[in-house]
Amino acid sequence: MPDNAFFYYAAYVAAAAIYGGYALSLITRWRAVRRPTRTKP
Amino acid sequence: MNRPTPLTLAAIVAVLAATARAIFFTPLEAVQGPAQKILYVHAPAAWVAFLAFGVVALVSIVYLWLRDDRLDRIAESSAEVGVVFTTVVLITGPLWGKPVWGTYWTWDARLTLTLFLWFVYVGYLLLRGAVEDPAMRARYSAVLGILGALLIPFIHLSVYLFRTLHPLPVLMKPGAPSMPREMLITLLAAFAAFTLLYAALLRTRYRYAVERDAMTPGGFA
Numbered sequence: 001m002p003d004n005a006f007f008y009y010a011a012y013v014a015a016a017a018i019y020g021g022y023a024l025s026l027i028t029r030w031r032a033v034r035r036p037t038r039t040k041p
Numbered sequence: 042m043n044r045p046t047p048l049t050l051a052a053i054v055a056v057l058a059a060t061a062r063a064i065f066f067t068p069l070e071a072v073q074g075p076a077q078k079i080l081y082v083h084a085p086a087a088w089v090a091f092l093a094f095g096v097v098a099l100v101s102i103v104y105l106w107l108r109d110d111r112l113d114r115i116a117e118s119s120a121e122v123g124v125v126f127t128t129v130v131l132i133t134g135p136l137w138g139k140p141v142w143g144t145y146w147t148w149d150a151r152l153t154l155t156l157f158l159w160f161v162y163v164g165y166l167l168l169r170g171a172v173e174d175p176a177m178r179a180r181y182s183a184v185l186g187i188l189g190a191l192l193i194p195f196i197h198l199s200v201y202l203f204r205t206l207h208p209l210p211v212l213m214k215p216g217a218p219s220m221p222r223e224m225l226i227t228l229l230a231a232f233a234a235f236t237l238l239y240a241a242l243l244r245t246r247y248r249y250a251v252e253r254d255a256m257t258p259g260g261f262a
Contacts, residue, residue, distance in 0.1 A: 001069065001071060001074045001110060002073070002074040002140065003074065003075075004073075004074050004076040005074075005075040005076075005142035007075075007076045007077040007079065007137065007139060007140045008076050008078050008079055011079040011082060011083070011132070011133040011136040011137065012060070012079075012082060014129075014132045014133060014136065015082045015086070015129050015132070016046050017242070018125060018128055018129050018132065018246075019056075019125070019129070019238070021120075022125045022242070023242070026245055026246060026249060028244075030252065031251050033249070033252055033253045033256050034252070034256075038107055040083045040130075
């Protein structure tokens with residue numbers, strides 16, 4: 001059997017990073033929308 | 042952001058369970074070795090990407106008929122989620138191709154059209170950010186969303202129509218699936234789990250769009 005586990009691990013880590021990064025971007029954008037806008041006195 | 046909904050929690054649990062099954066409880070394929078397990082993230086991501094862009098096309102058609110802003114927000118949300126899943130396809134595919142084909146990339150029909158699909162929907166998202174008038178933005182992007190989805194049947198059939206390194210489908214084809222039962226169950230579980238993840242991300246992204254537009258009427262993505 002070929003020893004190519006590196007590619008398997010790399011693919012799973014990359015997929016997790018992309019899905020996780022996207023979820024994080026959604027949370028960040030949502031918080032930015034809810035943050036009250038500052039106005040000058 | 043609100044607390045996670047039952048749908049989001051169910052999607053997270055399903056994806057973790059399907060991934061655990063793929064890693065720990067599914068046998069290795071004798072010829073390809075561990076790299077074959079990339080199938081369980083690559084193929085479901087491709088299915089969900091097609092589903093997401095299909096939804097974009099469908100709701101865009103209805104939008105052009107009814108001009109309902111909710112449909113435009115669904116299309117916008119589904120396109121963004123679809124781009125995320127297509128990115129996973131384009132990253133995991135080459136990581137599978139290198140050990141099995143001996144190359145990360147080849148400019149054959151399946152791979153090239155998938156890359157083109159990704160560019161079309163990244164363009165769709167850029168278009169939405171470039172047009173200020175909400176009605177015009179929705180109309181232009183609906184047309185692009187419909188045209189982009191026309192690529193999907195070509196991508197699916199490209200392995201039959203052209204010479205390619207990419208293997209033929211194991212599930213979405215006429216006749217019985219061509220893989221051992223244990224692997225097939227894992228693949229079906231992964232398809233279900235990532236479809237659930239799509240639904241959860243789409244719902245979350247849609248609710249974000251609703252709130253954004255309420256705060257900044259005609260807001261950008």
